[in-house]
Amino acid sequence: xxxxxxxxxxxxxxxxxxxxxxxxxxxxxxxxxxxxxxxxxxxxxxxxxxxxxxxxxxxxxxxxxxxxxxxxxxxxxxxxxxxxxxx
Numbered sequence: 001x002x003x004x005x006x007x008x009x010x011x012x013x014x015x016x017x018x019x020x021x022x023x024x025x026x027x028x029x030x031x032x033x034x035x036x037x038x039x040x041x042x043x044x045x046x047x048x049x050x051x052x053x054x055x056x057x058x059x060x061x062x063x064x065x066x067x068x069x070x071x072x073x074x075x076x077x078x079x080x081x082x083x084x085x086x087x
Contacts, residue, residue: 012068013086014075015060018042020082027074027083031067035074043082060086 014034016027023041027034036044036051044051047061063071063085075083 011087012063012065012071013060014045014063014071015084016043016045017082017084018044018054020080022080024079026077026079030074030077031070034061034063034067034071 016035021043023037023043025037025041025043027043028037034046036046038044038051038053044053045059045061046052047058050056052058052061071083071085075085
């Protein structure tokens with residue numbers, strides 16, 4: 001008997017409003033696989049190994065299911081409220 005059923009895929013996406021980001025870095029501390037702090041101290045999301053920086057047309061990244069809780073914690077704990085999650 002499986003007491004831990006497989007987790008449903010979330011298809012969660014995350015993006016950051018860089019105009020609001022003050023570079024506290026809590027997001028990168030909580031989920032370094034998803035968030036990157038650039039040399040100017042501004043947070044960006046990562047899509048795999050690729051940082052979706054200022055020159056990227058893509059702004060939102062799909063969150064790997066095992067990291068969903070960490071990303072939600074980062075969004076809820078962001079002092080600037082600049083991290084957004086959605087479907």
